[in-house]
Amino acid sequence: MTTAFSESVGIALRVNGEPVSARVEARRHLIDFLRLDLGLTGAHAGCEHGVCGACTVQVDGLIVRGCLMLAVQADGCDVWTIEGQSDTGAIRDLQDAFIARNALQCGFCTPGMLAACADLLAHDPAPSRAVIREHISGNYCRCTGYEAIVDAVEQVAARRGASPRAAE
Amino acid sequence: MTLNLSDLDRPNSYIGRTVPRPNAARLVEGRGQYVDDIVLPRMVHVAFYRSPYAHARIGAIETEAAAKVPGVLRIFTGADVAAICTPWVAVLAHLKGLKSAPQHAIAVERATWVGEPVVAVVAQTRAAAEDGVAALSVRFEPLPVVADMETALAPETPLIHPELGDNLVFHRLHEKGEVDAAFASAAHVVEATFHTGRHTGVCMEPRSILASYSRPENQLTVHHSTQAPHMMQTIFAKHLDLPEGNVRVICGDVGGSYGIKVHVYPDEMAVAAIAKAMARPVKFVADRLESFASDIHARDHRIKGRMGVDGEGRIVALEIDDLTGIGPYSVYPRTSAIEGNQVVNLCGGPYDFQTYRAQTTVVLQNKTPTCQYRAVGHPIATAVTEGLVDLAAEAAGLDPAEIRRRNLVADDAYPYTSAANMRFEGLSHHASLEKLLKLMDYDALRAEQATLRKQGIHRGIGLASFIELTNPSPFMYGIGGARISAQDGCTVRMDPDGSVVALSGVTEQGQGTDTILAQVVAEGVGVPIDRVRVITGDTQVTPYGGGTWASRGAGIGGEAALQAGLALRESILTIAAAMLQAEAGSLDVVAGEIVDKATGQARMPLAELGRIVYFRGDTLPKGLPRELVATRHFITSDYPFAFTNGAQASLVEVDVETGFVRLLKHWCVEDCGRIINPQLVDEQIRGGIVQGIGGALYEHCLYSEDGQLMTANMADYLVPMAAEMPDMVIGHVETPTRESLLGAKGAGEAGTAGAPAAIMNAINDALKPFSTRVAAMPFTPERILAALGTVPARRL
Numbered sequence: 001m002t003t004a005f006s007e008s009v010g011i012a013l014r015v016n017g018e019p020v021s022a023r024v025e026a027r028r029h030l031i032d033f034l035r036l037d038l039g040l041t042g043a044h045a046g047c048e049h050g051v052c053g054a055c056t057v058q059v060d061g062l063i064v065r066g067c068l069m070l071a072v073q074a075d076g077c078d079v080w081t082i083e084g085q086s087d088t089g090a091i092r093d094l095q096d097a098f099i100a101r102n103a104l105q106c107g108f109c110t111p112g113m114l115a116a117c118a119d120l121l122a123h124d125p126a127p128s129r130a131v132i133r134e135h136i137s138g139n140y141c142r143c144t145g146y147e148a149i150v151d152a153v154e155q156v157a158a159r160r161g162a163s164p165r166a167a168e
Numbered sequence: 169m170t171l172n173l174s175d176l177d178r179p180n181s182y183i184g185r186t187v188p189r190p191n192a193a194r195l196v197e198g199r200g201q202y203v204d205d206i207v208l209p210r211m212v213h214v215a216f217y218r219s220p221y222a223h224a225r226i227g228a229i230e231t232e233a234a235a236k237v238p239g240v241l242r243i244f245t246g247a248d249v250a251a252i253c254t255p256w257v258a259v260l261a262h263l264k265g266l267k268s269a270p271q272h273a274i275a276v277e278r279a280t281w282v283g284e285p286v287v288a289v290v291a292q293t294r295a296a297a298e299d300g301v302a303a304l305s306v307r308f309e310p311l312p313v314v315a316d317m318e319t320a321l322a323p324e325t326p327l328i329h330p331e332l333g334d335n336l337v338f339h340r341l342h343e344k345g346e347v348d349a350a351f352a353s354a355a356h357v358v359e360a361t362f363h364t365g366r367h368t369g370v371c372m373e374p375r376s377i378l379a380s381y382s383r384p385e386n387q388l389t390v391h392h393s394t395q396a397p398h399m400m401q402t403i404f405a406k407h408l409d410l411p412e413g414n415v416r417v418i419c420g421d422v423g424g425s426y427g428i429k430v431h432v433y434p435d436e437m438a439v440a441a442i443a444k445a446m447a448r449p450v451k452f453v454a455d456r457l458e459s460f461a462s463d464i465h466a467r468d469h470r471i472k473g474r475m476g477v478d479g480e481g482r483i484v485a486l487e488i489d490d491l492t493g494i495g496p497y498s499v500y501p502r503t504s505a506i507e508g509n510q511v512v513n514l515c516g517g518p519y520d521f522q523t524y525r526a527q528t529t530v531v532l533q534n535k536t537p538t539c540q541y542r543a544v545g546h547p548i549a550t551a552v553t554e555g556l557v558d559l560a561a562e563a564a565g566l567d568p569a570e571i572r573r574r575n576l577v578a579d580d581a582y583p584y585t586s587a588a589n590m591r592f593e594g595l596s597h598h599a600s601l602e603k604l605l606k607l608m609d610y611d612a613l614r615a616e617q618a619t620l621r622k623q624g625i626h627r628g629i630g631l632a633s634f635i636e637l638t639n640p641s642p643f644m645y646g647i648g649g650a651r652i653s654a655q656d657g658c659t660v661r662m663d664p665d666g667s668v669v670a671l672s673g674v675t676e677q678g679q680g681t682d683t684i685l686a687q688v689v690a691e692g693v694g695v696p697i698d699r700v701r702v703i704t705g706d707t708q709v710t711p712y713g714g715g716t717w718a719s720r721g722a723g724i725g726g727e728a729a730l731q732a733g734l735a736l737r738e739s740i741l742t743i744a745a746a747m748l749q750a751e752a753g754s755l756d757v758v759a760g761e762i763v764d765k766a767t768g769q770a771r772m773p774l775a776e777l778g779r780i781v782y783f784r785g786d787t788l789p790k791g792l793p794r795e796l797v798a799t800r801h802f803i804t805s806d807y808p809f810a811f812t813n814g815a816q817a818s819l820v821e822v823d824v825e826t827g828f829v830r831l832l833k834h835w836c837v838e839d840c841g842r843i844i845n846p847q848l849v850d851e852q853i854r855g856g857i858v859q860g861i862g863g864a865l866y867e868h869c870l871y872s873e874d875g876q877l878m879t880a881n882m883a884d885y886l887v888p889m890a891a892e893m894p895d896m897v898i899g900h901v902e903t904p905t906r907e908s909l910l911g912a913k914g915a916g917e918a919g920t921a922g923a924p925a926a927i928m929n930a931i932n933d934a935l936k937p938f939s940t941r942v943a944a945m946p947f948t949p950e951r952i953l954a955a956l957g958t959v960p961a962r963r964l
Contacts, residue, residue, distance in 0.1 A: 047456040105677075105679065137891040145851075145896065
């Protein structure tokens with residue numbers, strides 16, 4: 001409301017490998033910047049208080065909640081969204097496993113869920129079902145009951161293990 | 169034309185097979201298009217000032233400061249919107265005595281729950297609209313609050329709508345047989361009082377609407393996250409004074425619905441009204457706090473139940489007294505009395521007895537309105553029935569499985585009319601139960617339970633048989649005067665390249681409707697599934713229909729699609745016969761080719777037939793019918809619903825020190841008739857079970873005594889997360905309905921219907937050594953510890 005809050009700030013970052021520079025309101029969240037300013041609507045705003053995980057994106061290699069990070073905080077960062085990850089094929093095997101196992105229904109949580117699953121597999125190539133469940137427990141899914149997601153991640157871990165070249 | 173659907177090796181067969189969902193490829197790449205992803209030129213945004221009081225008179229609304237906020241364009245009060253949008257009263261004629269008060273899109277004079285829209289601010293951006301809301305000043309005069317449904321009808325309780333005369337919305341008493349005499353003759357009578365917690369759907373995509381109005385065309389176009397686009401078309405037209413044909417409702421990707429998005433919401437009506445007033449696109453996407461306070465809630469019931477059994481443990485009588493609070497208005501247009509009505513209809517449903525007394529009392533409260541949410545009334549009726557059956561088993565000295573064997577309606581007894589006068593077509597309770605017991609290895613689990621109990625580990629096994637109401641006929645809403653279609657249609661069209669487009673009135677919200685329609689059409693016409701494109705969710709394009717609710721997508725929409733597909737195949741064969749100088753009956757369409765039926769020999773690809781029909785029609789005989797398009801509609805006619813059935817079991821471990829319940833495993837055997845896509849059915853059931861688990865263990869809309877919602881965000885309102893969920897074993901019995909060629913019933917409610925009962929019974933089974941039990945959902949650690957006497961019991 002006050003003038004200080006409506007001040008805009010110049011930022012320069014990379015999003016999905018492409019350079020982006022913009023002036024954003026200081027209060028603008030990263031998820032709103034991606035969705036509203038860049039038209040990258042893959043990640044979703046589900047709760048805007050950091051609980052549901054639908055807005056999860058990758059910033060400098062770490063998964064973050066797009067609703068808990070301001071766009072100005074991403075100045076100078078390397079941001080990847082589901083669109084970029086799809087285009088590079090970085091998580092193609094995971095996406096294929098989600099399709100094959102029907103690990104999504106409405107698809108709204110899916111980009112954030114995939115980000116969380118990809119992050120897990122990047123750090124733990126052979127997670128147990130319990131570890132998978134634990135790791136995705138920051139991401140709501142109201143449709144699937146989670147089991148299909150756990151199955152899909154398990155399958156990808158097994159396949160990557162069987163064929164080391166396929167591992168990202 | 170007949171389809172031998174039991175033979176999976178038939179040519180071009182898709183019905184009964186797991187095929188991946190074509191729309192999933194788009195969704196995993198983040199290329200879905202939900203309402204909030206759509207941007208239109210000159211689009212503006214709405215934010216609502218919502219009542220901070222559960223009940224208050226609205227005084228002066230100061231808008232001057234808000235109007236000066238940069239980006240704010242217009243401000244609409246209740247009176248402003250009332251000039252554009254007429255109010256509604258949600259009643260149904262066949263629910264005798266049901267009453268409600270006129271409800272406005274934005275509250276006029278009085279706010280009746282925390283979260284009711286009071287003022288709408290329109291601005292260039294949502295952020296600016298919220299700034300505008302923050303700058304508003306509204307004077308309220310708080311009024312007495314009706315929060316407790318138990319005292320809502322007490323003489324000293326204030327009236328929410330004085331013109332109604334009382335806070336009673338609906339009362340129904342159903343009686344069959346000599347109930348008192350039966351109870352008097354019973355060897356054992358058991359009774360209990362159950363509570364089901366008020367909860368809500370928590371769709372991941374919040375309610376979303378983008379309405380635009382073209383003044384020169386008098387045309388309203390609404391992108392809407394809804395389950396019933398045609399119903400909404402009718403309602404927008406009626407209340408905004410537009411010809412129905414001038415309203416187009418489009419629903420693309422919908423991020424979860426579960427019944428939450430099949431209702432008319434005041435804020436959404438206000439958005440459409442504002443679009444009409446401003447003649448430009450207006451977007452509203454609820455934020456999560458708004459969702460908790462304004463999405464419909466459900467299942468706020470207190471049920472007293474009593475069951476009598478004879479010396480052999482056979483049920484001789486059942487009595488149910490259901491009380492439910494629905495908030496300040498019956499929700500339009502389905503009404504908020506349906507849930508209580510379903511409890512009366514469904515209690516005792518799986519069991520063979522004819523002596524039944526049940527009543528439901530539906531009262532007003534100053535809380536968020538309640539209405540239909542996934543498996544309407546089912547989890548309540550199932551928990552009450554199955555809880556009483558377990559109590560009766562204990563009284564009669566029977567194992568829970570055995571008492572069910574003795575009482576479930578025999579699988580060869582159909583058609584069977586239940587004590588609630590529900591007419592069942594063909595259910596399979598015994599086959600389902602036996603399959604369930606085998607799947608879970610019941611006897612081994614019981615033995616393991618006994619061993620572990622000696623070690624101080626308290627595991628419980630809970631069983632629940634259930635029925636599920638799907639594929640509703642006009643007896644659900646139509647006869648009550650609601651313009652909610654029980655029939656649905658499908659148009660199937662072949663294009664010149666031999667590909668097929670199917671347009672259906674049912675909708676896709678993630679269940680896989682588009683996929684099963686593609687499967688059915690591919691098989692019906694005789695083309696590979698990748699040559700079928702399904703279009704749903706556009707009232708200007710698809711046949712008029714009911715949309716997707718009560719698990720009607722496969723059973724109603726699927727049958728219409730099958731019949732349309734078969735009709736197109738007949739048209740194709742008529743044309744092919746003329747071209748090939750053969751009898752139509754000697755030809756068939758398989759995998760996109762005209763083939764000789766007897767030999768299977770290929771005669772002509774469909775693309776060639778398409779080329780001739782569309783571009784060289786001059787070469788075809790004069791007068792040859794050449795419509796490569798067919799439309800069929802379907803409605804159930806012999807039964808008011810397609811009832812399905814099943815049985816669930818839950819294995820839990822109760823930590824008697826902390827009160828925590830750990831879910832170890834869950835089983836469900838369900839009979840949804842013809843299974844079109846096994847994987848999609850299983851996943852509907854799994855997702856449903858987890859929503860049922862939410863109601864049983866975590867989810868609760870808690871209010872303070874003055875009507876403040878205390879669980880108004882995702883941090884306070886718990887839903888099941890992956891780490892606490894068990895793996896789920898799903899099995900099937902397949903009894904196709906004879907109402908349709910396809911034979912499909914619904915599968916969407918089953919998981920939710922049975923899970924809470926199975927979990928409750930499992931917890932109480934685990935608590936048996938302590939001679940205590942729980943009957944108020946959700947079964948929080950506190951409530952379990954209270955039952956164990958470890959902590960004092962709090963008022964519910």
